Amino acid sequence: MDRPEGETLTSEMRTMFILMRKNIVSMAGFIIVVVFLIMGIISPYILTKPEDAWGITYDVSKRYLPPSLEHPFGTDEYGRDMFNRVILGARFSLIIAVGVVGLALIIGIPLGLIAGYSGGKTGTALMRITDMFLAFPPLLLAIALAATLGRGLENAILALAISWWPWYARLIYVQVNTVKSMPYVDAARVLGLGRFTIMFRHVLPNALTPVAIQAALDMGSAVLEAAGLSFLGIGVQPPIPEWGLLVSQGWQSINVAWWISFFPGLAILTTVLGFNLLADFAREFMDPRLRITMMTKKVV
C-alpha cells in the first residue's frame, strides 16, 4: 500500500541528525547557524563594553587600535571596541533575517494559498500580480523601495520583504495545486466543511513543508542583502552596529585600519556560508534519491 510521504516530524528529525553526523560540512553549517541564532538572542546581555557596542562612546585616545588582547577585533575611528560591536551586530542581523522572511511569508502564504485553491480567474489574477514583482531583480527592487521609504531598520526590512514575498507565493501556489487534488481534500469537501476550514486545516499544513524549509534557508540571503542595503547607506543607520554598516564605515580607512571592515565582513561571510551549507544538506535530504547516496556514503 502507498503511504503518504510525510512521516512524523520526530522520526524525520532523527534521520536528519544521523545523516548530519556523517557529514562534517553539513554539521559545520548547522553549528554556525545555531551559534548565530544564540548570539542574536543573548548578545545584548553578554557585552563587556556595552557603550562601545551601542556606539555611545567617543574616545579619541583609542582610535584605530589594531587587534590586541584588550580589543580582539581592534577599534574604529571613534575608539569603539569592534569585538563588542560585531557581537551586538548579530542581533540586528537576526532581527532583519527573521523580520524579512517572516513578513514575506505573511504576505506570500495567504496569496499563494488563495490563488492556488480558488484557481480560475481569481487565481490567475493573483499570480499575474506576483509575476509582476518577479519581473524585477529583487535587490534592485529592494534598493528602490528602501530609497523611497527612507532610512532605518524597519524600512529596510519592509523593502526586502516586499521584494521577497513573490517567491513564497509561487512556491505555495504550486504546492497547493498538488495538494488540493488529494483525496483527503475531496473527503473534506464531501464532509461539508467550509472553504476556509479546508484551506487552513487540510490544504495549508500539507503544502507548507517546502516553504518552511525554503524560508529557513533564505535567512542567510536576507542577512546578506540587508548588509548590502546598509553598505549602500540606505538601510540601517549609524550608530547601530549592523554588519553591513560596519563594513561600509571601515571602508574609507581600509588602508590604515583593515580590521574595521574585515571582522564584520568575516561575520557576514561565516553566517551566509553556514546557512548555505545547511541549504545544501536540506536539498539533498529532501530528495529521496540523494538521501540514499548520503546514507551509503562514508565520509565527505
Next chain:
Amino acid sequence: MALLDVEELVKHFPIRYGLFGKIAGYVKAVDGVSFSIDEESVFSLVGESGSGKSTVARCVLRLLDPTSGRIAFKGRDITSLRGKNLKWYRRNVQAVFQNPFLSLNPRMRVESIIAEPLRVHMRMSRDEAKEEVRRLLEKVGLPREIEKRHPHELSGGQAQRIAIARAIAPQPKLLVLDEPTSALDVSVQAQILNLLADLKNDLKLSYLLISHDLSVVKYISDYVAVMYLGRIVEYAPAEELFNNPAHPYTRALLSSVPEPDPNIRRLKSRIILPGEPPSPVNPPAGCRLSPRCPYAMDQCRAKEPELISVGNGHFVRCWFIK
C-alpha cells in the same frame, strides 16, 4: 419514491489548448446515465477504467458539476444546492474512497478526523464528540487506543475502517463507496466488505458502490449497472445479471473473473473482445461496443439501441435482444 434518482446525467470535460484555452473537443466521460437507488439497497456501477463510473460518483458527491441532467435526493434536485441546503445534502450523503492513506489527512489524529463531521453537522461539543468518536470506533471494530494515532501509523484495513467511521459519523442515508476495497490486501477486503454489509443493516443505509471487482459487487449488491464508455449498457438485479448476462460486453466482463475451481474453469470459455476501448472524445457511431463486438451487424454500427426490458427488471442496450 427512490432515495436517489439520477436522470440523463451528462458530464463532458472540455479539452483546451493554446494561449486562450480554445476548446478543441470534449471528453464525454458520462453521456446520459440514468438510475435510481431505493432506500436500504445497494446499487453497483461496474465497468473498466475510463468507463465513467467514478465521474458519476463524483457528480453525485457534488465534487463535479454535471454538464446536464438531474440528480435528485429524496425528490429534491441537488445539482444546484448551496449553503444550508448543500450542507443538508452533505450530511445525508457521505463517501468512502479507494485509498484510505490518501483520503485521511496525514497530519491529523484519528480522533480529530472522526470528530470533524460530528462538530460540523451534529454541533457536538468537544466532550460529546469525544464520546461519540469512541462509540464509532467500536462500531467499526477498532480499539479505542487507536484514537491518538496518525494515519500512517495504521494498517490499510484499520485506515479504511477510520474512513468508514468518518463517513457514518453524521448519520447519513447514502454512502458512495468508490472502489472501497481495491487498495487493500485480499484478506482485509473481505473484512471491510462484511463490515459494510453489517453497517448497512444496522444503520439502514443505502450504498452506491463503484467497482471494477465483480466478486465484490456480486457479494453485496441488490442492483448492478454495467457501464461502457460513459453509458449504461446493462442494468438488472444482481442475481439476474450474474446468472443471465445479456449484453456481449457484460458477458466478456463476467468471463474475465478468475474461477478458483479447475473443473468449472475447463467448462467456462473466456470471451475476449478485440482491441482497446475507443476514445471517449469521439465515441463510435451507433452502439459504442460495435467496433469490438463479435456479433456486430450493420444496424449496430448505424444506430445506438435503447435500454430494452427483457423482464425481471432486466434492461439491456443491445439490438440482439429483439
